[in-house]
Amino acid sequence: MARPSHVRSAVAGLLGERHAWTVDEAHAALRDRGVPADRASVHRALTRLVADGEARRFELGPRAHFERASSHHEHVVCEDCGEIAAVPGCVVDDAAVARRTGFAVTGHSVTFSGRCAACSR
Amino acid sequence: MARPSHVRSAVAGLLGERHAWTVDEAHAALRDRGVPADRASVHRALTRLVADGEARRFELGPRAHFERASSHHEHVVCEDCGEIAAVPGCVVDDAAVARRTGFAVTGHSVTFSGRCAACSR
DNA sequence: ATATATGCAAACGCTTTGCATAGAG
DNA sequence: CTCTATGCAAAGCGTTTGCATATAT
Numbered sequence: 357m358a359r360p361s362h363v364r365s366a367v368a369g370l371l372g373e374r375h376a377w378t379v380d381e382a383h384a385a386l387r388d389r390g391v392p393a394d395r396a397s398v399h400r401a402l403t404r405l406v407a408d409g410e411a412r413r414f415e416l417g418p419r420a421h422f423e424r425a426s427s428h429h430e431h432v433v434c435e436d437c438g439e440i441a442a443v444p445g446c447v448v449d450d451a452a453v454a455r456r457t458g459f460a461v462t463g464h465s466v467t468f469s470g471r472c473a474a475c476s477r
Numbered sequence: 478m479a480r481p482s483h484v485r486s487a488v489a490g491l492l493g494e495r496h497a498w499t500v501d502e503a504h505a506a507l508r509d510r511g512v513p514a515d516r517a518s519v520h521r522a523l524t525r526l527v528a529d530g531e532a533r534r535f536e537l538g539p540r541a542h543f544e545r546a547s548s549h550h551e552h553v554v555c556e557d558c559g560e561i562a563a564v565p566g567c568v569v570d571d572a573a574v575a576r577r578t579g580f581a582v583t584g585h586s587v588t589f590s591g592r593c594a595a596c597s598r
Numbered sequence: 599a600t601a602t603a604t605g606c607a608a609a610c611g612c613t614t615t616g617c618a619t620a621g622a623g
Numbered sequence: 624c625t626c627t628a629t630g631c632a633a634a635g636c637g638t639t640t641g642c643a644t645a646t647a648t
Contacts, residue, residue: 361603379638394605399638401603415536418613419637432580441578449568453589457562459553461591468574470582482628500613515630520613522628539638540612 363393364401371411371424376431376440377402378419416440416467432468436475443468484514485522492532492545497552497561498523499540537561537588553589557596564589 366389370382377385383398393401402422405411412425416433421440430443450461487510491503498506504519514522523543526532533546537554542561551564571582 363604396606396639397604400640403639430574432574432578432582434580435583441580443574443578445573445577447570447573448587450589452566452568453551453553453564454591456566457553457564458594459555459562459589459591460597461553461589462556463591464587464589466569466585466587468571468580468582468585470575470580470584473579476581484629517614517631518629524614 361401363391363397364404366391366393367398367401368405368410371405371422375442376414376416376421376423378421380419382422414465430466430468432470434472434475435469436471439472441472482522484512484518485525487512487514488519488522489526489531492526492543496563497535497537497542497544499542501540503543535586551587551589553591555593555596556590557592560593562593 363386366386367382370377370385373385379395379399379402382402383393383395386393386398402411402413406413406422410425411422413420413422414431415421416431423442429445430447432441432443433439434441448464448466450464453459453464454461484507487507488503491498491506494506500516500520500523503523504514504516507514507519523532523534527534527543531546532543534541534543535552536542537552544563550566551568553562553564554560555562569585569587571585574580574585575582
């Protein structure tokens with residue numbers, strides 16, 4: 357297969373199902389759906405989607421995670437179940453950093469940790 | 478040598494010289510100071526200092542960085558020269574995250590990117 | 599026929615660990 | 624003597640890439 361790209365479209369579909377995926381998670385999910393693909397292909401598909409602006413990559417702990425490209429948001433990870441949720445809106449103050457450090461701030465990477473509603477109970 | 482720990486005290490000394498060190502940077506710095514040590518030993522020294530509460534480890538890009546343990550702060554990295562500076566004070570709003578996500582927020586990891594004063598000019 | 603996608607396997611970069619040795623107490 | 628630290632080398636882990644093959648256009 358070439359243009360439609362078997363693996364890539366399947367991977368793109370995954371991005372709509374859940375917030376964040378690691379390469380291995382996506383790989384396993386495809387296998388479960390009867391779409392076996394090589395890890396490398398999944399990795400390349402995700403990398404391609406990022407290059408095309410359809411996905412975004414972020415690092416969380418020791419491995420890379422991918423999510424569908426959308427409006428800017430931060431992430432919060434549940435320490436118990438590992439669930440990753442988006443934090444809507446802006447919760448950091450770039451201007452304050454610029455004021456305090458003398459740096460011209462161009463971006464930030466933020467990850468919150470905590471416990472999701474289910475694990476809190 | 479055993480107790481005084483040659484390498485560890487040398488590494489601890491480095492932490493006072495600059496804000497952040499990678500294992501390789503510390504390794505090279507020791508070499509420059511005539512204190513040759515194996516990378517593994519430097520790594521272990523840093524890991525030990527972290528365990529002892531004297532240092533703190535944080536991930537930045539593909540590699541781990543170490544700094545002297547002190548009051549909580551965030552980091553800002555210069556995109557040009559790579560300099561890492563501390564951002565004093567709190568610039569994120571944990572409570573807002575809790576409110577918006579339903580997670581009980583216990584911590585956060587924040588890194589700002591931008592250009593330092595020197596590179597801005 | 600040409601350009602892209604895939605699988606397989608290996609290369610890489612950084613971290614971590616096993617093991618034998620050396621040195622401090 | 625005993626216990627920790629060090630060096631050396633190798634193992635791990637996740638990411639990335641080279642290459643030959645397969646497939647859509």
